[in-house]
Amino acid sequence: MANPLADELTSARRTRPCVLVIFGASGDLTQRKLVPSLMGLAHDGLLPPGFSVIGLARRAKSHDEFRRELSEGVEQHGREGASRAYSLQQGHFEYLQGSFDDPNAYARLAARLRELDEQRGTAGNRVFYLATPPSAYATILDNLKAAGLSKEKDDTFSRVIVEKPFGRDLETASALNAQVARSFREHQVFRIDHYLGKETVQNIVALRFANSIFEPLWNEKYIDHVQITVAESIGVEGRGGYFEEAGIIRDMIQNHLLQVMTLVAMEPPVSSDANAIRDEKVKVLRAIRSMTPAQVRERTVRGQYGRGFVQGQERNAYLDEEDVAPDSRTETYAAVKLYVDSWRWAGTPFILRAGKRLARRVTEVAIHFRRPPHLLYGGLHRKHLHENVLLLRIQPDEGVSLRFGAKVPGPDFLVRGVRMDFNYGSTFASSTADAYERLLLDAMLGDSTLFARRDEVEEAWRITDAIVAGWREQTDPLPSYESGTWGPEAADALLGEGRVWRRP
Ligand code: NDP
Ligand code: BG6
Numbered sequence: 001m002a003n004p005l006a007d008e009l010t011s012a013r014r015t016r017p018c019v020l021v022i023f024g025a026s027g028d029l030t031q032r033k034l035v036p037s038l039m040g041l042a043h044d045g046l047l048p049p050g051f052s053v054i055g056l057a058r059r060a061k062s063h064d065e066f067r068r069e070l071s072e073g074v075e076q077h078g079r080e081g082a083s084r085a086y087s088l089q090q091g092h093f094e095y096l097q098g099s100f101d102d103p104n105a106y107a108r109l110a111a112r113l114r115e116l117d118e119q120r121g122t123a124g125n126r127v128f129y130l131a132t133p134p135s136a137y138a139t140i141l142d143n144l145k146a147a148g149l150s151k152e153k154d155d156t157f158s159r160v161i162v163e164k165p166f167g168r169d170l171e172t173a174s175a176l177n178a179q180v181a182r183s184f185r186e187h188q189v190f191r192i193d194h195y196l197g198k199e200t201v202q203n204i205v206a207l208r209f210a211n212s213i214f215e216p217l218w219n220e221k222y223i224d225h226v227q228i229t230v231a232e233s234i235g236v237e238g239r240g241g242y243f244e245e246a247g248i249i250r251d252m253i254q255n256h257l258l259q260v261m262t263l264v265a266m267e268p269p270v271s272s273d274a275n276a277i278r279d280e281k282v283k284v285l286r287a288i289r290s291m292t293p294a295q296v297r298e299r300t301v302r303g304q305y306g307r308g309f310v311q312g313q314e315r316n317a318y319l320d321e322e323d324v325a326p327d328s329r330t331e332t333y334a335a336v337k338l339y340v341d342s343w344r345w346a347g348t349p350f351i352l353r354a355g356k357r358l359a360r361r362v363t364e365v366a367i368h369f370r371r372p373p374h375l376l377y378g379g380l381h382r383k384h385l386h387e388n389v390l391l392l393r394i395q396p397d398e399g400v401s402l403r404f405g406a407k408v409p410g411p412d413f414l415v416r417g418v419r420m421d422f423n424y425g426s427t428f429a430s431s432t433a434d435a436y437e438r439l440l441l442d443a444m445l446g447d448s449t450l451f452a453r454r455d456e457v458e459e460a461w462r463i464t465d466a467i468v469a470g471w472r473e474q475t476d477p478l479p480s481y482e483s484g485t486w487g488p489e490a491a492d493a494l495l496g497e498g499r500v501w502r503r504p
Contacts, residue, residue, distance in 0.1 A: 015444040017050035018125035018157070019116050021109065023100065023140050024132035025055025025066070029163065031073035034131060035093075036082055037436035039074050042089050043081035044433075046441055050120040052092045054112060058099055066095035079434065092120075100136045106147035113149070124156035127443055130163055137162065138179050145183035152188065161190045161443050164255055165246065166452070169468070170461035177454045190443045191457060195256040196450040197435030197442075200394040200424070204263040204365065205277075207392065207400065214390070215268070217369070220348040224387065225495070226264060227351050227366040227502060228257055231358040233310050235483075236332070240323035247330045252354040254464040258285065259452065260394075261350055264365055265340055274449040278456060285459035287342045296470025299338075301479070301491040302331035305357040308483030315357060315483040329478050332356040333487045335494055336467060351495060357483040362504045363394040386417040389502075398424040398432060 020038070022030055041047050055066060067090045074086045096112065098105025116122050128144060130137055141160070144150045152158050162180065167173025180189055195201050208214055217223070230252055236243040243251065262281035269276040291299060306317045318324060318332050333355030340350065369388040389403040401421045408414040424432060442450055452460075479488035486503055495501065 013046070013441065013445060015046075015048045015441065016125055016157075017048045017120065017122045018127055018444055019052045019054060019113055019120075019122045020127045020129060020440075020444075021113075022053065022055045022129045022131055023136070024057060024130070025095065026057040026059060026061070026069070027131055029131045030055065031069065032077050033434070033436045034129065034440070035070045035086075036074050036078035037434050037440055039082035039085045039089065040079050040433055040437045041441055042085035043079075047089075048444070050122050051089075052094075052116050052120050052122060054094055054096050054109065054116075056096045056098055056105065056109065058097070060097050061095055063094050067093055079431070100132065100139045100143070103143060103146065106143045106149065110147050110149055124153065126157070127159045127161065129161045132163075134163075134165060134167075134176075137176065141179055141183040150183045150188070157188075157446060158184075159188045159190060159443055159446065160184050161192055161439075163192055165250060166191055166255075166457050167461065168245065168250060169465050170458060173457055173461045177458065181454075186454060187446075187448070189451075189454075190439075190448055191452040191454075192439060193255050193259050193452050194435040194439065195259055196452075197437070197439040198394060199432040199438075200392065200398045201260060201263065202450070203400070204260070204392055208264075209268055219344045220346055222369055223348050224368045224370045225349045225351060225499060226261075227353070227368065228260055228264070228364075229366070229502065229504070230257055230354040230363045231361060231486075231504075232354075232356050233358060233361045233484075235305065235315065235318065235357050236321055236324075238322065240321040243332075244324055244328060244330050248332055248334045248354050248356065249464055249467060253334060253336065253352055254460050255452075257352045257354055258460045258463065259456075260365060261338070261352065262456075264367075265342075265345060265350065267344070272449075274447060275453075277449055278453045282453065282456050282459055284340060284342075285456060285463065287340045287345075288459075288463050289339045289341055290462065290466045291470060292466075293470040293473050296467055297474065299494070300334065300336045300467055300470070301488060301494050302471065303333035303355070303479045303481045303488035303491070304328070304330065305332050305355075305483045306480040308357070308485065310357055310484040311360070317480075317483070318357075331471075331478065333358070333481060333491075335487070335491045337494055338463070349496075353487065353491065353501075355481075355487050359484055359486055360504070361396065364502070364504060365392040365394065366390075366502050367392075368499070 022034060024030060070093060071086060071090065074082050096109060098108065113126060117124055126149065130140060150158055167176050208218065262284045265284045266280040269280045304318050308315055319326060319328060335351060335353035338350045338352065367390040371387050386403060391401045393399045399422050401419050403417050403419050405415040406418045408416050439450060479490050481488045486501065492501065
C-alpha cells in the first residue's frame with residue numbers, strides 16, 4: 001500500500017560520493033547488519049553515485065567469494081528490495097586481504113582508494129567502519145593515521161565509525177577516546193549506538209518538541225516516575241564469552257538505556273544542531289547522581305536466568321550456556337533506579353531495566369503521571385483508577401499510547417483505565433528501516449546527532465562504574481529468575497511507593 005503521507009516524506013538528504021572501508025568485513029556484523037542495511041539504502045536510492053565498498057579482513061578470499069558471502073547475508077537479513085539492489089551493486093564491493101597490524105595492507109588500501117577516486121569519482125572521501133573486535137581498534141587507528149588516511153584535505157572527508165563496546169569502564173573508555181583523538185578529530189568520529197538509529201527512539205524528540213501538549217507536564221510536578229524497559233526473549237545466543245565480560249549493565253544499560261533516558265529527560269536544545277542536542281543529553285548524564293555501594297544495594301537489582309519456557313520452548317539456564325563459567329555471577333537482568341539532580345526532575349526516579357530470556361521482546365518508555373490530587377469519587381473507584389501513562393512503544397508494535405480514566409457506561413459512576421493509540425504501521429503504511437540504515441547514511445552525510453559524543457560515553461561509564469563497584473562488594477547469591485518470566489522477584493520492591501512494573 002502507498003504511504004498516505006508520502007508527499008511530506010521525500011528526503012532531501014543526499015551524500016557526496018565516497019568509499020566505505022569495512023575493517024572486519026568477513027564478520028557477523030558486516031554480514032547481518034551493515035551490508036543488508038546498505039542495500040536497503042540502495043533500494044531507496046539514498047546511496048551516492050560512485051559509492052563503493054572495500055572490505056578488509058584476514059582470511060584469503062577472492063572478490064567473488066566475498067560477494068557471494070555478502071549476497072547470502074543480504075538474502076537472509078535484508079529488507080524487501082535489498083537483494084535486487086545488491087544484484088545491481090555487487091560489482092562495487094571488493095575484498096582486500098590483510099592483517100590489521102600490517103602497514104603494507106594500509107599502503108595497498110591507500111593505493112586502491114586513489115584508483116577508485118579516479119574510476120568512480122569518489123574524490124578522496126572515505127568512511128572507515130571498525131567492525132572488529134575492540135582489541136583491534138588501536139592498531140587500526142594508528143595505521144590509518146600513519147598511512148595518511150585519517151587526514152581531511154581541502155574539501156574531502158575522512159570519518160571513522162566505531163562500534164560498541166566503547167571501553168569496559170571509564171578508564172578504558174577515556175584511554176580509547178584519547179587513542180581515537182590521536183588519529184581523528186571529534187567531528188570525524190561516529191560512535192555507534194544503534195538504538196539512536198531506531199525511528200521510534202527519534203520519535204521521543206519529535207513527541208516532546210514538535211507538540212505543545214506534553215512539555216508543560218514533562219517534569220517532577222506531574223510525572224511520578226519513568227520506566228524504561230528493554231526486555232529480550234533471547235538468551236546470549238552463542239556470545240557467552242563476550243557476555244561473561246560484559247553482563248547486561250555494560251551490554252545494554254551503559255549505552256542503549258542511558259541514551260534513551262537522555263532523550264526523555266533532556267531540556268529543549270537551542271537548535272537541531274548535533275552539538276546542541278548532545279550538549280543537552282550530556283547535561284542529563286552529568287546530573288545523574290552517582291551511587292554509593294549502600295545506595296547500589298538499595299536501588300539496583302540483578303538476576304541471572306535459570307531454566308524455563310520462553311514462548312512455549314524450553315530453554316537452558318545461563319550457567320549451561322557455552323563459554324560461561326559454571327559458577328558465573330554475571331547478571332543477565334538488571335534494574336536500576338536513577339535520580340537526575342535537576343530543577344525539572346528532582347525526586348522523580350527513572351527506573352531502567354534490561355534482561356535476557358524474559359517473557360517477551362519489548363522495548364518501551366512508560367511515563368507514569370501522578371494520580372489526581374483529590375479523588376472526587378473516592379473509595380470504591382480509586383482501585384479502578386490507574387494513573388495516566390504515556391507509553392512510547394519502541395519495538396515491536398511501534399507507536400505511542402496514552403492511558404487515561406473513562407466512565408464505564410451505566411448508572412454508576414465507575415471509572416476504568418482505557419487507551420488511546422497511535423500505531424506507526426497503520427498510520428504511515430510503511431515499515432521502519434533498520435537502525436543501521438539511518439546511522440550509515442548519517443555518517444556519510446557527516447551528521448553526528450545520532451552518535452554518542454566523547455563526553456557522553458564517559459559520563460555514562462561514570463554512572464555504570466559506580467553500580468559495578470557496588471555489586472563487586474556484594475557477596476550474597478545472585479538471584480536467579482526462571483526463563484520466560486519478568487525477572488527476579490526482588491525487582492518488585494525496587495519501585496517503591498505502591499508502584500508496579502509494567503508487564504507488557
Ligand atoms: P566477528 O568476530 O564476527 O568478526 C571479526 C572480523 O574481524 C572478521 O572479519 C575477522 O577477519 C576480522 N579480524 C579480526 N582480527 C583481525 C586481524 N588481526 N586482521 C584482519 N582482520 C581481523 O565480529 P562481529 O562482526 O560480531 O563484531 C564486530 C564488532 O561489532 C565488535 O566490536 C562487536 O562488539 C560489534 N557488534 C557486533 C554486533 C553483532 O550483532 N555482531 C552487534 C553490536 C556490536 P577473519 O574472519 O578473516 O579472521
Ligand atoms: C546489542 C547487544 O547491542 O543490542 C545485544 O549487544 C542485544 O546483546 C541487542 O541483543 C539488542 O538490539 P535490538 O535492536 O534487537 O533491540
